[in-house]
Amino acid sequence: MTSHDVVYRVRKLLREKSVGHLGTLDPMATGVLPLVLGNMTRLAQFYLKSDKRYEGTIRLGVETDTYDAEGEPVGPEQPVNVTVDRLRELAKRFTGKIQQTPPPFSAKKIAGVPAYKLARKKQEVELAPVEVEVKELEIVTQAGKDVRFRAHVSGGTYLRSIAHDLGQLLTVGAHLSSLRRTSVAEFDLEGARTLEQVEAGVATGSEQEILVHPRLILPGMPSVTADEESAAKMRHGMAVNLAEMSRAPLVKVFAGQTELIGIAARVAGTLFQPKIVLV
Secondary structure, eight states: OOHHHHHHHHHHHHTOSOEEESSOOOTTOEEOOOEEEGGGGGGGGGGTTOOEEEEEEEEETOOBTTSBTTSOBOSSOOOOOOOHHHHHHHHGGGSEEEEEOOOSSSSOEETTEEHHHHHHTTOOOOOOOEEEEEEEEEEEEEETTEEEEEEEEOTTOOHHHHHHHHHHHHTSOEEEEEEEEEEETTEEGGGOOOHHHHHHHHHHTOGGGGSOOGGGSSTTSOEEEOOHHHHHHHHTTOOEEOGGGSSOSEEEEEETTTEEEEEEEEEETTEEEEEEEOO
């Protein structure tokens, strides 16, 4: 199932035309896929560079053309003789801000065309390296050719490329054999719901219980409850005075406890201009 498949199914279940997600999850991967509904899709812009956490397995000795288990092997399987200590030493080379070349089978675009479409047609794919940040890459265990890891990375980081590049360093080849995303920004597995739970919620009329409370999103951004006059101005895209928010560059503006009106940006002093209006 692709991320698009999940969006399509939720759109049908909730009868909501506007549904988006906060970062593609490869079909092979499992885990957290945050969805935004209706006007809330406009909040996706604040999650473009969100940190993500993963756990997964790298299989040593076999390189694939997609850098993961769904691809075709590139050459014969190689013998592997490496210790977990050596793997942990090599993992340090991938931490911090690094230049990473995305996999040829990826959504990165070349002259407006996704790289994976060119790769499937056996056309040459040359993607420029991009700077990403790997805040943590922990080698948890090693069992033969299978290496379990945990990672904390910036948005846009490909764990497939890390697996592939590790195989290159070892000169035996490697690919990503399993991957589970455990969090995206403030959204984690503990708060996640399965599609079956969404379906059950719709059937019982309790779909609101599935949604994340608006006060819990974008926790790094302060919230303010506007009075009726300021709320009305905000809804019409007019600048508002938020006296208690003189230092915050961006503020979540609420009417009451649950109605998120929008996000306002500080212009000067305590004057804020709506950046996006949700209602």
